[in-house]
Amino acid sequence: MSKDLKYESLFQIYAERKFKYLQYYNAQRAAAGLPNMGNVTSYDDFLVSGCSHCDRKVPCCKDSPCGFMPWDFLNLNNPMYLQAILDSGAVAITNIEGLYSIRPSRRDEKNRIVGHNNIQKQLDDPRCVLLDEEKGCMLPPELRPSSALLFSCKNGSGFSAPEILFLWYPYQRMLENLYKKNNKYQTFKELELCTIGERRDPATKTQVKKLSKALIWYR
Numbered sequence: 001m002s003k004d005l006k007y008e009s010l011f012q013i014y015a016e017r018k019f020k021y022l023q024y025y026n027a028q029r030a031a032a033g034l035p036n037m038g039n040v041t042s043y044d045d046f047l048v049s050g051c052s053h054c055d056r057k058v059p060c061c062k063d064s065p066c067g068f069m070p071w072d073f074l075n076l077n078n079p080m081y082l083q084a085i086l087d088s089g090a091v092a093i094t095n096i097e098g099l100y101s102i103r104p105s106r107r108d109e110k111n112r113i114v115g116h117n118n119i120q121k122q123l124d125d126p127r128c129v130l131l132d133e134e135k136g137c138m139l140p141p142e143l144r145p146s147s148a149l150l151f152s153c154k155n156g157s158g159f160s161a162p163e164i165l166f167l168w169y170p171y172q173r174m175l176e177n178l179y180k181k182n183n184k185y186q187t188f189k190e191l192e193l194c195t196i197g198e199r200r201d202p203a204t205k206t207q208v209k210k211l212s213k214a215l216i217w218y219r
Contacts (some may be wrong), residue, residue, distance in 0.1 A: 093179040
């Protein structure tokens, strides 16, 4: 099997696995009398949901990156796997009120990509680095964070911050260790001394490709 065929096969397996988790989570919510999280009701919907057009009515990727769920990753027990994902530069471990989760990166007020840190200062450009103004999310639909796949342009929804942090709660020790290892900027003053970028550009194609392959652990 060629590398390309192997990649496509893994890509499909990964997508179907994620969709099953989304279905299961929505079923759990329905059983608890809670509304469905979003518009993913079939595998076809799962593949096409995204930013093909903009009918902006609610906060979205332009305001803040969404969140990955634990099931968005194939092997959370493998530090090398998660390190490869972080090394893409497009994803960061965030610390919100002492709880850790994994989200796409964003830029600071000087347009530098901010990742693996806990900068509390309000950002002038809080948009997700994976957002392309014309095409929407730069990740293929199958690889987008579950929170993005359950997002409705009219209603928002997706996962709330408390729900995301609750689902990541069992993995706090592991994320904390990775956060400390990858946190290059301990203070905002240290970050100000760094130069990471100058223009308000989205993530590079290389970063997106590197992240895509790391997500399905393709080598």
